[in-house]
Amino acid sequence: MQQQTHIEIKNLSVFYGDVTALQNITLTIPDKKITVIIGPSGCGKTTLLKSFNRLIDLEVGVKINGKIFVDKENIFTPGLEPTHIRKKMGLLAQKPCPLPMSIFENVAFGPRIHGLKNRKRLHGIVRYHLKQAGLWKEVKNRLHEPASKLSIGQQQRLCLARGLAVKPEIILGDEPTSALDPASSKRIEEIFLMLKSRYTIVLVTHILRQAKRLADYIVFLYNGKLIEYGPADSVLNNPQQTLTQEYIYGVVS
Amino acid sequence: MHKDKRFLEEKIIKGIMRFCALLLAGLLILIIVTITVKGLSALNISMLIKTAKGGFYLGGEGGILHAIIGSFCIAGGATCLAFFISTPIVLYINVYRKKNSKLAELIRFSFNVLWGIPSIVYGAFGFTCMLFLGLKASLLAGILVITLVELPILARGIDEVVQQVPIEITQAALCLGATTGETAWKVVIRQILPGIMTAILLAFGRGIGDAAAVLFTAGFSDYIPESLMQPVATLPLAIFFQLGTPFPAVQNRAYASAFILTLLVLSISITARFFSRKLSRHRIDRL
Numbered sequence: 001m002q003q004q005t006h007i008e009i010k011n012l013s014v015f016y017g018d019v020t021a022l023q024n025i026t027l028t029i030p031d032k033k034i035t036v037i038i039g040p041s042g043c044g045k046t047t048l049l050k051s052f053n054r055l056i057d058l059e060v061g062v063k064i065n066g067k068i069f070v071d072k073e074n075i076f077t078p079g080l081e082p083t084h085i086r087k088k089m090g091l092l093a094q095k096p097c098p099l100p101m102s103i104f105e106n107v108a109f110g111p112r113i114h115g116l117k118n119r120k121r122l123h124g125i126v127r128y129h130l131k132q133a134g135l136w137k138e139v140k141n142r143l144h145e146p147a148s149k150l151s152i153g154q155q156q157r158l159c160l161a162r163g164l165a166v167k168p169e170i171i172l173g174d175e176p177t178s179a180l181d182p183a184s185s186k187r188i189e190e191i192f193l194m195l196k197s198r199y200t201i202v203l204v205t206h207i208l209r210q211a212k213r214l215a216d217y218i219v220f221l222y223n224g225k226l227i228e229y230g231p232a233d234s235v236l237n238n239p240q241q242t243l244t245q246e247y248i249y250g251v252v253s
Numbered sequence: 254m255h256k257d258k259r260f261l262e263e264k265i266i267k268g269i270m271r272f273c274a275l276l277l278a279g280l281l282i283l284i285i286v287t288i289t290v291k292g293l294s295a296l297n298i299s300m301l302i303k304t305a306k307g308g309f310y311l312g313g314e315g316g317i318l319h320a321i322i323g324s325f326c327i328a329g330g331a332t333c334l335a336f337f338i339s340t341p342i343v344l345y346i347n348v349y350r351k352k353n354s355k356l357a358e359l360i361r362f363s364f365n366v367l368w369g370i371p372s373i374v375y376g377a378f379g380f381t382c383m384l385f386l387g388l389k390a391s392l393l394a395g396i397l398v399i400t401l402v403e404l405p406i407l408a409r410g411i412d413e414v415v416q417q418v419p420i421e422i423t424q425a426a427l428c429l430g431a432t433t434g435e436t437a438w439k440v441v442i443r444q445i446l447p448g449i450m451t452a453i454l455l456a457f458g459r460g461i462g463d464a465a466a467v468l469f470t471a472g473f474s475d476y477i478p479e480s481l482m483q484p485v486a487t488l489p490l491a492i493f494f495q496l497g498t499p500f501p502a503v504q505n506r507a508y509a510s511a512f513i514l515t516l517l518v519l520s521i522s523i524t525a526r527f528f529s530r531k532l533s534r535h536r537i538d539r540l
Contacts, residue, residue, distance in 0.1 A: 053428060055424055055427065055428065058351070058420070058423075058424065058427075060351055060352050060353045061353075081432075083430045083431070083432055084430065086427060086428055086429070086430045087429070087430030089428070090428070090429075091424075091425075091428040093421060093424065093425070095421065097419065097421035097422055097424070097425045097537065098425075098537060099422065099425060099426060099440050099443075099537075100422065100440065100443045100444040100535045100536050100537050101443060101535050102535065109426075109429060109431075109439075109440075110429040110430065113429070113430065113431050113435050113439070114430065146534050146535045146536075147535070147537075148535065148536065148537050148538065159425070162425075162429065163428070163429065166429050166430055
């Protein structure tokens with residue numbers, strides 16, 4: 001019996017109108033590792049990531065073939081309400097986007113909509129996850145201030161805390177450091193490394209050095225096709241495909 | 254030489270713009286001064302606390318309290334109703350429907366057309382409906398017709414704000430496992446609260462100032478209405494009837510009434526602005 005992981009992709013193709021964004025992707029994302037998706041702009045990295053939590057539903061004119069299994073459940077089953085799938089995955093976007101409420105309410109929002117009302121427990125959850133995201137010390141005296149007042153690096157950590165607070169098993173990151181300064185990027189990277197023992201992490205990045213620093217596994221996409229996939233060491237140091245070699249050694253960008 | 258010409262042009266254009274801007278401010282001051290000067294002589298406390306007694310429009314005793322209350326009841330009731338109808342419409346077409354939704358386009362087209370219909374047409378429409386149903390002019394009919402007048406104003410106003418909500422906010426809420434409903438009513442709504450406030454204010458101002466739509470539907474009376482089915486006086490009509498008399502003393506009362514109406518709208522506007530600032534505390538601006 002083959003071991004099941006949280007995310008398995010089978011023959012996934014995604015089209016925007018006539019444009020093919022992803023073509024016949026089959027992939028198993030290993031649990032409790034950092035999988036980094038790399039590839040040139042427009043190769044379908046973000047589309048793949050957004051398919052995992054069905055955020056892709058919001059796109060206009062999108063058509064999907066194939067299956068993605070999240071905990072053995074095909075998330076594209078017709079009529080499936082995607083909220084419980086999304087709850088399993090925290091997403092960090094390119095630019096952090098706090099909700100229009102206070103710092104405390106941002107983190108408490110997830111637990112609240114999933115039914116937690118007890119103020120004391122909410123407070124505990126907020127504190128715990130702000131600590132996890134390395135933000136607690138900076139905000140503990142201003143929890144009820146608007147989240148928009150935080151710096152952009154702090155906002156990204158707030159978004160991480162907010163995502164962790166719904167107790168996901170998976171963390172998705174769509175170039176989560178691209179809008180941040182180097183110091184904030186470094187903090188986010190450190191947090192990812194700290195969290196990977198407990199979470200399955202999938203990151204999209206266009207920074208190869210970041211991929212080298214973080215990845216356990218590398219997925220290389222090119223023009224919507226899966227070109228190469230494997231442990232980070234072998235893909236980055238000894239790529240088998242010509243396209244991968246060209247990308248990693250800097251011929252295409 | 255060429256340079257001088259460009260600078261001259263710049264000066265002239267700047268001058269025109271400055272003139273237009275000052276014209277606007279001057280107009281506001283002129284209106285306020287006119288109604289204050291003309292109305293102040295007739296303005297006294299009994300205008301505010303008494304209803305029209307017999308012979309009020311001939312220069313007799315009394316005040317316009319009934320019209321103040323009437324206007325508030327109609328504009329307030331209509332604004333509430335219009336708000337509770339337009340907010341779901343706008344959230345539905347923006348959060349629940351995709352960006353290219355045909356239905357959303359149709360609804361937007363509808364309220365844009367409704368927005369441009371003059372209020373006398375709403376009044377006539379309301380009157381026809383009342384005849385059909387066998388109803389008389391009443392507070393209720395006035396509220397319903399003014400609701401129709403305000404509905405497109407509110408819907409358009411709120412729609413414009415909702416369309417500016419960054420899609421990332423919606424995505425962020427959905428990613429936490431929120432349903433579309435929770436996203437709309439717990440997240441998006443908080444982002445647009447200040448905008449809703451402005452739209453409400455615009456609609457209320459339009460509702461309280463409208464004379465044409467209430468003329469046939471709310472009727473006019475000299476009393477404070479005791480039920481929804483009684484006719485009711487409104488400030489704009491009170492001004493109209495007082496101005497229409499041949500007596501200068503009564504005409505001055507019309508200006509006093511106009512002064513009161515303007516003051517009411519102004520104070521509501523300032524209050525709303527104050528609350529709007531509080532409501533925009535948590536808004537996400539930079540993205």
